[in-house]
Amino acid sequence: MRIELATVPGSPERPNEDWVSGTLPASGQGGALVLLDGVTPPRGDDGCVHSVPWFTARLGGALVELSGSRPDLPLAGILAAAISRTAEAHRATCDLSHVRTPQATVALARWNERAIEYLVLSDSVLLLESRDGAVRAVLDDRLTRLPPGSLASNEIADATVRNKEGGFFTAAADPAVASRAVTGSVPATDVRALAALTDGAARWTEVFGEGDWADTLGLLRKAGPQGLIDRVRELEEADAAAGRVRLGRGKTHDDATALLVELG
Numbered sequence: 001m002r003i004e005l006a007t008v009p010g011s012p013e014r015p016n017e018d019w020v021s022g023t024l025p026a027s028g029q030g031g032a033l034v035l036l037d038g039v040t041p042p043r044g045d046d047g048c049v050h051s052v053p054w055f056t057a058r059l060g061g062a063l064v065e066l067s068g069s070r071p072d073l074p075l076a077g078i079l080a081a082a083i084s085r086t087a088e089a090h091r092a093t094c095d096l097s098h099v100r101t102p103q104a105t106v107a108l109a110r111w112n113e114r115a116i117e118y119l120v121l122s123d124s125v126l127l128l129e130s131r132d133g134a135v136r137a138v139l140d141d142r143l144t145r146l147p148p149g150s151l152a153s154n155e156i157a158d159a160t161v162r163n164k165e166g167g168f169f170t171a172a173a174d175p176a177v178a179s180r181a182v183t184g185s186v187p188a189t190d191v192r193a194l195a196a197l198t199d200g201a202a203r204w205t206e207v208f209g210e211g212d213w214a215d216t217l218g219l220l221r222k223a224g225p226q227g228l229i230d231r232v233r234e235l236e237e238a239d240a241a242a243g244r245v246r247l248g249r250g251k252t253h254d255d256a257t258a259l260l261v262e263l264g
Helices: 052-069 075-090 154-160 175-180 199-206 213-241
Strands: 002-008 018-023 031-038 104-111 115-121 125-130 135-138 182-187 191-197 256-262
Touching (some): 002 018, 002 213, 018 052, 018 256, 031 191, 031 256, 052 075, 075 104, 075 175, 115 175, 125 213, 191 199, 191 213, 199 256, 213 256
Antiparallel strands (some): 018 031, 031 104, 104 115, 115 182, 125 191, 191 256
């Protein structure tokens, strides 16, 4: 088994709000991956004295620990417990009811000799490669199904669709959101590799259309996670030089993180 990962901030002037980990148990059987993409809040009050990286480190650490220590819990239960634990760490100092309280997208997988469990919440991506080379993308596509104009401004999104019925959901302070995640499992014998991408790394496919998800996994295997991110940065620079604005949100670059697990 081999795990390879890379993460690059969108700007050297800002902290990287992504968080990633790949773990193997001491027994040598099974493992887990955790990938979070922290949501950058707009300027102004978000009700919290902590930064987004503080939140993703707390939530990510809890997810890693619980994924290994609680095999009795399904991944939705792991996520709910991790959100609760993180919320308790700052409930006394922060307004956790604020719509912009620190939050993150989640991609989570756990495997043993029998099965691979997976969970995706919001717009990070999990890829499963079968033994015959076919690649399946596990996606939470709620953002692509929002009513027109829902994301026209931060104010509109926060008031109408962020963590609301008919909108989209992220891991923030409410453990009930775990029930909204896309979850499932497949036999371990059916999968030879896993990959997880934040949307900043998934741009190679989702924004620039350089290949499909099978091509993405192939590039990860050939060039590694850092190689994929380097390709994305080259495409972003070319877009910026040409004056194209298809990336949106006023960012030439986003934090980008990718992880590849070769199960053997």
